[in-house]
């Protein structure tokens with residue numbers, strides 16, 4: 207008989223949340239993490255290139271704070287959370303100058319019209335088109351390229367021609383965005399600290415046998431037997447065969463993994479060389495008006511938390527191409543974009559050295575978060591459907607139908623998976 211009730215693969219937000227939920231109910235839990243650190247895609251670092259300031263490689267905001275359990279938990283624990291509405295000013299640069307009030311009003315109007323039209327299209331009967339195909343059908347507007355770049359390539363991390371419109375509609379970010387002052391990864395590890403004696407770091411699971419009455423997980427520390435397992439690794443890791451399953455996963459689960467490829471959102475951070483802050487207020491977002499849809503795009507978050515660095519965000523195909531080309535290519539792109547925004551002043555404003563995130567090439571993630579192909583929005587629920595009477599369940603950001611790609615989605619699906627696994631364990635008699 208196994209000593210462990212539930213084995214959890216991956217100690218990101220989902221794994222940590224499942225472990226906490228189960229431990230509170232008295233379950234014996236093994237939380238198995240491949241990396242030498244917990245937190246997964248919630249990861250705060252203090253790089254020397256940024257003078258030791260906190261830098262979140264992955265998640266940074268508590269989105270949809272009104273329905274985000276991690277925001278509620280933080281407030282309950284007395285955590286300080288910065289409401290970014292006060293600083294989230296957007297600055298648009300057109301032909302090297304700040305957009306006029308009239309241009310900004312035109313941008314806001316275009317965004318509103320576009321959003322209304324795309325929602326109507328998504329809600330209409332008929333096949334689910336891609337985001338790009340739905341936008342093709344609308345009268346052109348000079349701001350469409352930017353809005354598409356932000357909605358699809360940054361927020362959904364996906365190529366607009368491959369992103370399900372139905373999924374974009376279901377997962378739009380709404381409500382308040384909160385920022386933990388010392389970094390999101392640090393916040394997650396405080397709030398979801400692993401229960402005592404549950405976490406094994408540097409313990410990758412290479413194989414999961416789920417055909418018998420127990421599940422058996424192969425790790426370099428030996429086989430771990432448990433009554434049930436929850437798998438929280440990214441769909442990128444699953445699709446690449448990072449864990450082999452015996453028996454093979456059923457067609458429904460395998461098809462869901464194939465229909466949920468990983469998108470990529472990357473960041474490049476540069477530190478100010480001196481006092482010049484480019485006349486940008488702390489926390490603002492800066493974008494260049496694109497000339498055409500599909501043009502490589504980078505939006506900058508300037509001086510976040512009042513620190514002396516800017517963070518460039520780039521996603522979709524641009525991010526994949528730069529991930530393949532290497533760190534120097536991402537740095538070159540960021541510096542070139544800053545020069546297009548601020549002219550020669552930008553070259554003097556930033557110090558040498560950058561931080562570039564590596565989610566696309568990291569073998570434990572292979573992307574930033576999952577997006578469904580057109581027609582495949584139901585894949586999220588399919589992936590979350592328990593197998594073997596609850597002995598094997600998948601959880602994590604990819605599984606949530608309306609909070610996908612967020613820590614809130616990861617946490618909520620993990621609690622559901624934990625409940626399923628616990629029922630399966632109790633059904634067997636403890």
Ligand SMILES: Cc1cc2nc3c(=O)[nH]c(=O)nc-3n(C[C@H](O)[C@H](O)[C@H](O)COP(=O)(O)OP(=O)(O)OC[C@H]3O[C@@H](n4cnc5c(N)ncnc54)[C@H](O)[C@@H]3O)c2cc1C
Nearest residue numbers: 216218219220240246247264265266267411602603612613
């Ligand atoms: C650049 C970027 C920006 C983002 N911004 C935000 C944001 O502002 N707000 C927000 O809410 N969300 C954001 N997200 C998304 C958010 O980070 C994720 O949705 C969430 O952290 C995913 O948690 P998870 O537990 O599902 O997966 P993960 O964090 O990926 O956890 C899975 C864990 O499994 C481990 N693992 C992999 N393979 C194995 C194996 N074989 N054996 C054992 N362990 C394994 C991994 O190392 C990892 O720790 C962002 C993500 C990125 C990349």
